[in-house]
Each structure stands twice: as structure tokens, then as C-alpha cells.
Amino acid sequence: MTATAPDGEGFAIAPDLPPLIAEPPRRGRVATFVRRHPTIVLGAALLGLMVLIAVCAPWLGTGDPQALSPAKRIRAPSAEFWFGTDSLGRDVYSRVIYGARTSLLVGIVVALAATVAGVAVGLVSGFVRWLDPIVMRVIDGLMAIPSVLIAIALLGIARGSVVNVIVAITLAEFPRVARLVRGVVLSLREQPYVDAALACGSGGGRIMLRHILPNALDPIIVQATYIGASAVIAEAVLSFIGVGTPPTVPSWGNIMAEGRALWQVKPYIVFFPAVFLCITVLGVNLLGDGLRDMLDPRVAKRA
Amino acid sequence: MSTTLLDVRDLVKHYPVGGGLFGRRAETVHAVDGVSFGVDAGETLAIVGESGCGKSTVGKVVLGLAPPTAGRVSFGGTDYADIGAADMKRVRRRLQVVFQDPFSSMNPRMKVRDIVAEPLENFGVIDGRSAITDRVRDLLVRVGLPADALNRFPHEFSGGQRQRICIARALAPGADLIVCDEAVSALDVSVKAQIVNLLLDLQAEYGLALLFISHDIAVVEHMAHRVAVMYLGKIMEIGDRDVLFAQPAHPYTRALLSAVPVPDPAVRRGRAALAGDLPSPIDPPRGCRFHTRCPLAFDRCRVDEPALRAVGSGRLAACHLDQPADA
Numbered sequence: 001m002t003a004t005a006p007d008g009e010g011f012a013i014a015p016d017l018p019p020l021i022a023e024p025p026r027r028g029r030v031a032t033f034v035r036r037h038p039t040i041v042l043g044a045a046l047l048g049l050m051v052l053i054a055v056c057a058p059w060l061g062t063g064d065p066q067a068l069s070p071a072k073r074i075r076a077p078s079a080e081f082w083f084g085t086d087s088l089g090r091d092v093y094s095r096v097i098y099g100a101r102t103s104l105l106v107g108i109v110v111a112l113a114a115t116v117a118g119v120a121v122g123l124v125s126g127f128v129r130w131l132d133p134i135v136m137r138v139i140d141g142l143m144a145i146p147s148v149l150i151a152i153a154l155l156g157i158a159r160g161s162v163v164n165v166i167v168a169i170t171l172a173e174f175p176r177v178a179r180l181v182r183g184v185v186l187s188l189r190e191q192p193y194v195d196a197a198l199a200c201g202s203g204g205g206r207i208m209l210r211h212i213l214p215n216a217l218d219p220i221i222v223q224a225t226y227i228g229a230s231a232v233i234a235e236a237v238l239s240f241i242g243v244g245t246p247p248t249v250p251s252w253g254n255i256m257a258e259g260r261a262l263w264q265v266k267p268y269i270v271f272f273p274a275v276f277l278c279i280t281v282l283g284v285n286l287l288g289d290g291l292r293d294m295l296d297p298r299v300a301k302r303a
Numbered sequence: 304m305s306t307t308l309l310d311v312r313d314l315v316k317h318y319p320v321g322g323g324l325f326g327r328r329a330e331t332v333h334a335v336d337g338v339s340f341g342v343d344a345g346e347t348l349a350i351v352g353e354s355g356c357g358k359s360t361v362g363k364v365v366l367g368l369a370p371p372t373a374g375r376v377s378f379g380g381t382d383y384a385d386i387g388a389a390d391m392k393r394v395r396r397r398l399q400v401v402f403q404d405p406f407s408s409m410n411p412r413m414k415v416r417d418i419v420a421e422p423l424e425n426f427g428v429i430d431g432r433s434a435i436t437d438r439v440r441d442l443l444v445r446v447g448l449p450a451d452a453l454n455r456f457p458h459e460f461s462g463g464q465r466q467r468i469c470i471a472r473a474l475a476p477g478a479d480l481i482v483c484d485e486a487v488s489a490l491d492v493s494v495k496a497q498i499v500n501l502l503l504d505l506q507a508e509y510g511l512a513l514l515f516i517s518h519d520i521a522v523v524e525h526m527a528h529r530v531a532v533m534y535l536g537k538i539m540e541i542g543d544r545d546v547l548f549a550q551p552a553h554p555y556t557r558a559l560l561s562a563v564p565v566p567d568p569a570v571r572r573g574r575a576a577l578a579g580d581l582p583s584p585i586d587p588p589r590g591c592r593f594h595t596r597c598p599l600a601f602d603r604c605r606v607d608e609p610a611l612r613a614v615g616s617g618r619l620a621a622c623h624l625d626q627p628a629d630a
Contacts, residue, residue: 196469200399200425201426
């Protein structure tokens with residue numbers, strides 16, 4: 001009788017041994033999230049740091065980013081000018097910190113605008129058969145025009161402004177989202193669960209919003225983050241070649257453009273905005289990869 | 304008993320191949336070419352045939368998921384061609400489907416509760432969130448799933464369990480006819496038997512009619528009351544299961560039945576093996592569709608297409624050799 005009772009005294013051979021499988025330590029939800037999604041946390045932390053810098057720019061020991069002091073021009077980094085000064089004597093540190101505002105604004109607004117426009121066009125194009133070839137040829141045409149050309153054209157019509165930069169980059173980027181969404185919609189609409197939803201009495205709108213869009217979300221979110229990252233770079237490129245944000249608004253692109261002439265002797269003018277640009281783009285891309293993994297329910301359940 | 308629920312008359316479904324903005328309509332796939340049958344309330348009609356014979360297309364048209372090129376489909380006396388979207392929705396409530404692939408026939412982002420609740424919400428069967436949830440729980444238990452399946456996602460279930468969820472979804476609106484499009488073909492043998500038995504139980508309980516589309520002759524023999532044999536978009540033979548399996552009238556039916564494996568190594572049968580492949584449905588053969596592979600074909604078969612006609616015991620067969628099977 002005692003032999004069949006595993007917790008009977010006769011079986012207490014080594015009662016002091018620790019259990020074979022240690023009970024996992026109880027952790028808070030935050031700690032679990034960090035452990036499961038390190039890329040999201042790192043990406044969000046980098047991006048959050050940049051947003052914080054941009055928001056708190058006036059309180060980070062910065063001066064007026066436009067203040068000229070020709071007497072103190074081209075200074076190397078020092079206690080007074082952390083990142084040195086440029087050829088007009090402006091404080092590079094202040095300009096880089098304020099430049100974060102421009103770059104993040106452009107990145108976030110372009111990512112949102114291009115995604116919304118692309119999803120709308122892509123859904124319609126993928127769903128309305130007869131409209132598809134027409135919309136896609138227009139999209140092909142838009143994709144053939146580089147954002148630089150659109151920006152130059154807009155600069156010719158209106159004055160250079162951040163809004164123009166956003167419009168130019170959005171026009172160049174949204175066709176990619178539209179094509180992606182259309183492709184995903186075309187493959188998803190052939191899924192048996194779409195037929196099953198039709199048989200269950202669902203209409204076109206419900207199928208689009210409830211069955212197709214949620215399943216197309218992964219690639220859309222990843223694409224949106226990549227577009228945000230590439231918009232930050234595109235803004236820098238446009239500003240660098242002088243068709244982007246006007247010189248009165250500091251941006252990482254035009255700081256680098258102004259430091260270009262002095263690159264070989266005073267590399268820090270280009271170096272500091274470039275480092276900020278890299279960190280921002282890295283953060284956004286990490287966030288995108290992490291979100292993709294988290295949003296997929298098949299991957300998310302993996303402990 | 305025998306009120307005709309589903310009536311299909313001379314159904315034709317062609318698919319254009321190619322096309323587009325600058326493409327030309329080059330060719331046509333003759334997926335279904337003049338098919339007629341009826342399904343009575345409470346009975347199981349099986350449609351059998353090899354891959355590409357058009358049996359799944361018949362299912363799609365019957366479900367109203369694809370418009371017929373020609374011919375008429377009516378359900379409960381309502382012709383699909385005569386009605387608008389609102390009436391079609393009323394038809395759909397009584398006409399549900401279980402698909403072959405239990406992995407892709409449910410939206411992977413919806414919880415089981417929402418999947419099974421979808422027809423309940425769309426057709427307004429019951430109102431109120433909690434009432435719907437209760438009904439979904441009852442349905443899940445009825446098809447043999449634990450009640451806590453409600454808040455899980457489809458990917459947490461095995462193939463057989465998923466097929467049970469699909470069956471619960473099909474039962475939800477109170478359907479009279481369920482189209483089972485290869486519903487058990489993707490399952491392994493033991494699970495297949497469980498699902499087949501579940502379908503038979505539900506049929507007995509609710510008086511369901513089943514349109515059972517399959518290439519699995521053994522399952523069909525177990526389930527069906529009547530069997531239609533399709534080949535290249537046409538019905539070759541249709542009749543009661545017992546008669547059709549005992550005395551197949553059409554050479555194609557005979558070939559199909561002889562291809563079924565018998566689980567007894569002592570049994571040696573002369574297999575009426577067919578030579579060659581299924582001809583392309585883009586360019587089906589003239590005359591009898593089966594003449595290119597028929598061991599008994601003669602001159603008339605190559606030019607004259609045989610019509611379906613009675614060959615005794617309530618059976619119809621489309622063959623110029625009018626005699627029943629040599630018994």
C-alpha cells in the first residue's frame with residue numbers, strides 16, 4: 001500500500017534535493033515583454049530617445065540654432081560647443097538637437113500618410129477587378145519618378161518648406177504600399193476563409209475590413225516602419241542637395257550639406273548629424289521587425 | 304420526405320483564360336458543361352470524380368460564390384438568377400459549406416468564438432453578445448469540442464478539431480444543406496472516420512442534406528444515398544449508391560470503382576486501369592468526353608455525344624453501350 005503512494009514516507013529518499021524543474025521566477029508583465037520582444041524594446045527605446053530629444057530640445061542646454069557668431073566659427077568640439085561650430089559660427093549641437101524635430105516629423109508624417117493612402121488605393125485596386133489595371137498603370141507611372149524630381153518640381157511651384165518635402169516623399173513612397181497591399185489582397189481574397197465568410201453572409205465591406213485587412217497588417221506595418229526610416233533618409237538627401245527643408249529650418253540633411261565643404265578638415269560637422277540619423281533609422285527598423293514578430297499570432301504564442 | 308431542396312439544371316461554368324487590359328480572351332476552361340441534379344431534404348448526394356473534373360466548381364456555383372455561365376440553380380424553389388442580394392442572403396442562411404483545407408478555411412486572426420458567431424451575426428439569428436456566445440458554446444460542444452475552445456485561435460487546434468469548428472460554423476445559422484467540398488480529404492484515416500461519423504450524426508439529428516464532393520470512393524460508399532460520377536465537366540452516371548456500386552453502368556464508373564484499394568491481399572481483381580491523363584478542359588474531346596480513355600469506345604463515341612438516360616433501377620448513365628454492367 002505504501003509502495004503505491006509516491007509521496008509516502010518510504011519514498012522520501014532525498015527530501016532535500018531541489019525540484020528537477022525549477023519553478024520559473026514570477027516576473028512582472030513588463031519584464032516578460034522585454035524578454036520576449038527585445039527588438040521592439042530596443043527599437044522603441046532608440047526611437048523614444050530621439051522623440052524625447054526632439055520634444056525637449058529647448059531644455060537640453062541648447063542655444064538658438066540659427067544664431068550666427070562669425071568670430072567663433074569652425075570651432076572643434078569643446079565644453080562650450082559640444083559638437084563644435086560650423087562655418088557660420090552656429091552651434092552644431094543645438095542644430096542637431098533641433099534638427100531631430102524636422103527629421104522625426106517628416107519620418108512619422110510620411111509613414112502615416114503613405115500607409116493610409118497606399119492601403120486605400122491597394123484595397124480598392126485589389127478588390128475592384130475592373131479598376132485594377134488602370135490604378136496599377138498610374139502607380140507604375142508614379143514609381144518611375146524619383147522623389148528628388150518630385151521635390152524639385154514642387155520647389156519650382158512653391159517655396160521650399162517641410163510640407164513640400166513631406167508631399168514629395170509621400171508621393172514617391174505610397175505607390176510601394178499600394179502595390180504591396182494590392183498583392184496581399186489578391187492572394188488573400190482567394191483564401192477559402194474569404195469564400196467561407198461570403199457563405200456566412202458577410203458583405204464586401206466586412207470581408208475587406210475584418211478578413212482581409214487584419215491579415216494584411218503584418219507586411220503593412222513592417223512596410224510603414226521602413227518607409228518612416230527611408231523618409232528620414234530621403235529628407236536628409238533632399239536637404240543635402242538643397243531641394244528639401246529651407247536653410248532657416250535646421251535638419252540633419254542640411255547640417256550635413258553645410259558641413260560637406262569642410263568634411264576633410266572638420267569631419268565632426270557631418271559626423272554628429274549622421275550618427276543621430278543612423279540611430280533613428282536603426283531604431284525604426286528594429287521596431288518594425290519586432291512588431292512583425294509580435295503581431296503574428298502564430299509566433300506570439302511561443303513562450 | 305423527398306422535397307427537392309436543391310435543383311441544378313443544365314449548369315455550365317466556363318472560365319476565361321488570359322485577358323487583362325491589353326490581353327485578348329484567348330481560351331476558355333470548360334469546368335462544368337451541362338450538369339443537372341437535385342438534392343432532396345435530408346439526403347446525401349455525393350459527387351465523385353478525379354481532380355479537375357469540375358466537382359468543386361459545381362459546389363462553388365451551388366453556394367452562389369461564382370455565377371453560372373448558363374443553366375439554372377435553385378434552392379428551396381428560389382432561382383439564383385431571379386433574386387437580389389437580400390434574397391440571396393436568405394438562401395445562404397440555409398446553405399452552408401465545409402471546405403477541404405481545415406488550415407485555410409478559417410481567418411487565422413479571429414478567435415473561434417468570432418468565427419462561429421459570424422453567421423449568427425450576419426443572418427441575425429440571435430441578438431446580444433452573451434446570447435450569441437452561449438449559442439456558440441453549445442455548437443462547439445455539439446461537434447465535440449471543449450467549451451473553452453471559445454477564446455482560442457484556430458492555429459491552436461489540430462486538423463480534425465478545426466474541421467469540427469468549420470462544421471459548427473456551418474451548423475450555426477440552422478442550415479438545411481451543407482456542401483462538403485472534400486471536407487474529409489485532408490484528414491488522416493482515424494480522424495476522417497470521426498468526422499464522417501459526426502456528419503452522419505448531425506444529419507440524423509437535424510435532417511441535414513449534404514452535397515458531399517469527394518474523390519474518396521470508400522467514404523462516399525459509407526455516407527451517400529445517391530452518387531453522381533463526374534468526368535471532365537459532365538455527369539457520366541448518377542443513381543442510388545447501392546445500385547451504382549453493385550452494377551456500374553458506365554465504363555468510367557467501373558474504372559473508378561476498380562481503382563479503390565481493397566484491404567485484403569488475397570483479393571485479386573482485374574483492374575480496369577485507364578490509360579493516359581485527363582484531357583484538357585480547355586479543349587475537351589468531341590463526342591463522348593471519355594472516348595479518349597475508354598476501353599470500350601467505338602466509332603460513334605468519337606462523334607456523337609451520349610445523353611444521360613435511364614438504364615434501369617432509377618439510374619441515369621451517359622453511354623452508347625446501353626446495357627447495364629456485365630454481372
